[in-house]
Amino acid sequence: MEDVIYVVGHKNPDTDSICSAIALSGLLNSLGLKSKPARQGEPNSETKFVLEKFEVDLPELVTEASGKRVFLVDHSEISQTLDNIDKAEIFGIVDHHKIGDITTPNPVYFIALPYGCTSTIVALLYQYFGIEVPERIAGIMLCAILSDTVIFRSVTTTEKDREMAEKLAKIAGINDLESLGIQLFKEKSGITEKSTREIIVSDFKDFDFSGKKVGIGQVELVSLSLIEDRKDEILRELRKMKDEEGYTAIYFMLTDIMKEGTELLVVSDSNEVVEKAFGKKVQNSSIYLEGVMSRKKQVVPPLEKAYS
Numbered sequence: 001m002e003d004v005i006y007v008v009g010h011k012n013p014d015t016d017s018i019c020s021a022i023a024l025s026g027l028l029n030s031l032g033l034k035s036k037p038a039r040q041g042e043p044n045s046e047t048k049f050v051l052e053k054f055e056v057d058l059p060e061l062v063t064e065a066s067g068k069r070v071f072l073v074d075h076s077e078i079s080q081t082l083d084n085i086d087k088a089e090i091f092g093i094v095d096h097h098k099i100g101d102i103t104t105p106n107p108v109y110f111i112a113l114p115y116g117c118t119s120t121i122v123a124l125l126y127q128y129f130g131i132e133v134p135e136r137i138a139g140i141m142l143c144a145i146l147s148d149t150v151i152f153r154s155v156t157t158t159e160k161d162r163e164m165a166e167k168l169a170k171i172a173g174i175n176d177l178e179s180l181g182i183q184l185f186k187e188k189s190g191i192t193e194k195s196t197r198e199i200i201v202s203d204f205k206d207f208d209f210s211g212k213k214v215g216i217g218q219v220e221l222v223s224l225s226l227i228e229d230r231k232d233e234i235l236r237e238l239r240k241m242k243d244e245e246g247y248t249a250i251y252f253m254l255t256d257i258m259k260e261g262t263e264l265l266v267v268s269d270s271n272e273v274v275e276k277a278f279g280k281k282v283q284n285s286s287i288y289l290e291g292v293m294s295r296k297k298q299v300v301p302p303l304e305k306a307y308s
Contacts, residue, residue, distance in 0.1 A: 002068050005091050008038040008059075008082065009118075010075035012204050015047045015184075016144040017074040020118040021059060023137050024073055024094060027122065030131045035071070038062035040082065044202040046147060046188030054139035054172070071109075074118040076100035079206040094121055096156075097296055101208070116156040117148035123164040138171035143184055150220060150257050151181030154293045182222065185257055189221045191230065196237045199230070200252065207300065209307035213246060216303070218253035218295050224263060227254055231265070235285055238267040249273070251303070255293055262292040264299070277306035 007025040009017025021037040028035035037059035043051070051058055062068075065081075065088035072093045075081060077100035082088065085102065092109030093102070096118050113121050119141040126133045133141070145165045149157040152165075165177065174180055191199065204217035221227060227234075231254075238250050249268035256262070264287045266274050271282040280287045292298045 003034055005033060005035040005069045005071050006038045006062055007035055007071045007073060008040060008062055009073050010077070010080035010205065011040045012201055013039050013041050013043060013047070014074075014203050015044070015050055015140075015147045015188075016118050018043055018047050018059060019050065019140040019144040020073045020094070020122050022056060023119060023122045023133075023141050024071065024125070025059075026134065026137055027126055027129065027131060028071070031129060036060065044188060045190040045193070046184050049184070049187040050140050050143040053143075054136045056136050056140055072102070073122075076102045076112070077205075077207070078102055079208055094118060094125075096121060098300075115158050116154060116161040117145045119144035119148070120158075120161045120164045123168060124160070133168065133171055135172055138168040139174065142168040142172055142174060142177075143180070146177060146181040147184055147188070150255075150293055151178060151185075153257060153260055154297075156294045156297050185220055185222055189219060189226060191219075191221075191226050196230065196233050199227075199234065200237060200241070205295075207304070209248075209304050212248040212307055214303065214307070215241070215245075215247050215250040216253070216295055216299060217250070218255060220255045220257050220293075222256075222258055224254055224256045224259075231286075235265055235267065238265065242267050251299065253292075253295060253299065257293070260291060260293055262289045262299075263287070264289055264292075273306045274303065277302040 007021045009021050018039050025035045025037040039059045040063055064083050066084045069089045069091050071091045076093050076095050090104045090108050094111045096115050123141055142165055145161055149161050200217050207214045242250050252265040254263040266282050266285050
């Protein structure tokens, strides 16, 4: 096994996945453990903006786990982790999602807390160990919290997320969290500059629901009008992905962060499951879900239950 501990988030990394890996790696190094952050894919436009804004280097690309020591952040699902994870030594896991299907032969450091963002947990670990958060690291963790909690509008938001965001903002010298958050989502959407496939995969996760391969993606926008004229091409690309990659179904969330609702695009052999999950009929491959903003808390659980 390599001596270094690779701290890495999930496939198709979002801002929290990359920033929490950077921040936790920094903490581990401060505690005397040889560590380096890693990523499993290309950063989205929001993440690029965050790293450039706070002058933090993009982590190394790592997709293969064989012979490595790894510390997983922001996930604990086999479908979302490094290839050949069974040939690695898992040192620990820090996550804010449901406990997934990754198992280990030995005890590990495992911290799973029901907060809105993994970076909130990492910030708490800095506090717990009495390690001062560097200004740049505070900045990227703050952005991760604003992104994951949808500027504190998501149902996943907790008081601890708000508390840690305020502390990190003071360290990073950020006064207007709302303006920073809106800027993040404008950067994240970047609809006009992205190809259809780039829009879809920028925040896309695979799930195993009772043996069924299901994909759930999300794009968060300051207005759904920004993507209205691209919905048909997105649906065509989703159907292509479903056929080529063997999905039972793909669900794609078009989330309006200002109106706090989601139009869910549905590509499936049968609409029965999604209609059972949300109690609404699919019309033109779409369902509108008032008040739904969180994939983790408002979309995955009802779908998982409906597939069981």
